[in-house]
Amino acid sequence: MKQVLLGSSDLKVGAIAYGCWRFANSSLQEADTKIRTALEAGLTLIDTADIYGLGDMRGFGGSEEVLGEVLKASPDLRDKMVIATKGGIDAVRPYDSTYDYLMTAMDKSLARLKTDYVDIYQIHRPDITTPMAETARALDEMVKTGKTKYIGVSNFTVAQTRALQAHLGTKIITTQPEFSALHQYPITDGTLDWCQENTATALAWSPLARGRVFSESGIVIDALDTLAKRYDAPRGHIALAFTMGHGANVIPIIGTQKTERIVDSAKALNIPLTARDFYDIVEAFRGEKMP
Ligand code: NAP
Numbered sequence: 293m294k295q296v297l298l299g300s301s302d303l304k305v306g307a308i309a310y311g312c313w314r315f316a317n318s319s320l321q322e323a324d325t326k327i328r329t330a331l332e333a334g335l336t337l338i339d340t341a342d343i344y345g346l347g348d349m350r351g352f353g354g355s356e357e358v359l360g361e362v363l364k365a366s367p368d369l370r371d372k373m374v375i376a377t378k379g380g381i382d383a384v385r386p387y388d389s390t391y392d393y394l395m396t397a398m399d400k401s402l403a404r405l406k407t408d409y410v411d412i413y414q415i416h417r418p419d420i421t422t423p424m425a426e427t428a429r430a431l432d433e434m435v436k437t438g439k440t441k442y443i444g445v446s447n448f449t450v451a452q453t454r455a456l457q458a459h460l461g462t463k464i465i466t467t468q469p470e471f472s473a474l475h476q477y478p479i480t481d482g483t484l485d486w487c488q489e490n491t492a493t494a495l496a497w498s499p500l501a502r503g504r505v506f507s508e509s510g511i512v513i514d515a516l517d518t519l520a521k522r523y524d525a526p527r528g529h530i531a532l533a534f535t536m537g538h539g540a541n542v543i544p545i546i547g548t549q550k551t552e553r554i555v556d557s558a559k560a561l562n563i564p565l566t567a568r569d570f571y572d573i574v575e576a577f578r579g580e581k582m583p
Pocket of ligand 1: 313314503528549
């Protein structure tokens, strides 16, 4: 699979990433198969979060826990993947980016993942009650002590990202917004421009709109289907290609639990989506022609 550098870092990953939100109900055997399938198909960025698993069989931490079990059974897999995890949601408060909370959350994530370090630690959602300077102090310490190589944010506005960056001793390398053909706001809210301004990478969560790309109808779906027909490809490939068609070089994080769909996703990279095709999907979403 095509390799891309994450932001200004030295981390090279596949152009499509694999997400573990829906992963916590997997048995060790199933989790092992999904992770190996993703890595072999070239999806080497594995995105997870401490809260993934809440409401599932294993509860809070469940997704990290089962990934950790996979790594414990096969330690050789650790070097084959770039792990991006997240912390900062405690489900009750509901967001906590205080120094004490994050430092403890990080240690718990490392213990569950059975690894000494993660590659990217992301603040899952902004905690607007905690000063950015305090959050930055925790993140800087995580980098200094080697618990994470790099820092990322998720669901941050551009202004929140800048405010955190102003207090950080290290560059934020990734931002994780929701982005898909059915949710195009990062194009207009400045997120993808901030990425290009700062040589950062956007990791698009739910690039297939949590599966709504397959279950909905409407103008955007019609636009995807017109292109699907033109390129003799499934609608899902066009939708994934769309997320990769923006000039910011976005990495979509897919979340299927079906191994054949993990492998199949790589074919989205073969769709020769043109700028005109991309604008067709943008215009369908906006309900009007580009001015
Ligand atoms: P997604 O890839 O947009 O959606 C996955 C859903 O689409 C699954 O239910 C999957 O079902 C279905 N699907 C995929 N291919 C399909 C097909 N060909 N036909 C019909 N259904 C299909 O992504 P997501 O799972 O919502 O999220 C992906 C990742 O983004 C997560 O794992 C997580 O890492 C990240 N995320 C981050 C945040 C955040 O706040 N930062 C929030 C949400 C997600 P099957 O499993 O049956 O294939």
